[in-house]
Amino acid sequence: MNKHATHAEDWYQVRLTLPWVVPGAPGVQDAINIAVAEVGRRADASAVHSADISVQDVACPSCSWEMEAVLCTHGYAMVVLDITVEIEASSVDESTTLVKRELGSRMKDIPLTVLDSIAVDDIEDSSVSFAKLGLPAENRPEATDRSSSRNTTKSGR
Known part of the structure; x- marks a missing residue:
C-alpha cells in the first residue's frame, strides 16, 4: 500500500x-x-x-x-x-x-x-455555495470582521 x-x-x-x-x-x-x-x-x-x-x-x-x-x-x-x-x-x-x-x-x-x-x-476552499448566494453578506458564515466594519462605517455616514 x-x-x-x-x-x-x-x-x-x-x-x-x-x-x-x-x-x-x-x-x-x-x-x-x-x-x-x-x-x-x-x-x-x-x-x-x-x-x-x-x-x-x-x-x-x-x-x-x-x-x-x-x-x-x-x-x-x-x-x-x-x-x-x-x-x-x-x-x-x-x-x-x-x-x-x-x-x-x-x-x-x-x-x-x-x-x-x-x-x-x-488550497483553502473559498468557493461560495449556491445556497448562500441569496443571503446578505453579513448573514453569510464566511463574513469576516472586516466586512462588518465596512457596514458600520457606511451606516455611520
Whole structure:
C-alpha cells in the first residue's frame, strides 16, 4: 500500500508570469484581448487544465497606484500575463517542470517564470455555495470582521 502511495499523482496549481508581444495592436485593450486569446489557445492545446489568464498588475513606485502591465508603442505592444494552471504531478518540483515543458513547447522564446506551485488539496476552499448566494453578506458564515466594519462605517455616514 505504501508503494502505491509513493507513485500516486496529485493535482498541483502552478502560477506563472510571461510577457507577450503583440505586433500591430491598434490599442491597449486590443493588445490585451489578443494576448489573452493567443496564450489561452496555446494553453488549451497542452496537457494543463483550467488555465486562468489575467493581466499582471504593477504598482507605481512613487504613489503605489496599481495599473495593468501593458506597454503599447507604435506598431507593437507588450502585455505581461499571469497564468494559473492545474497539472497532475507527483511533487511540486515535478509540477513546475511539467508546466514549463508543456507551455514552453507551445510558446517558443517566451520566458516563463514560475511564481508558485501548490497542491490543489492545500488550497483553502473559498468557493461560495449556491445556497448562500441569496443571503446578505453579513448573514453569510464566511463574513469576516472586516466586512462588518465596512457596514458600520457606511451606516455611520
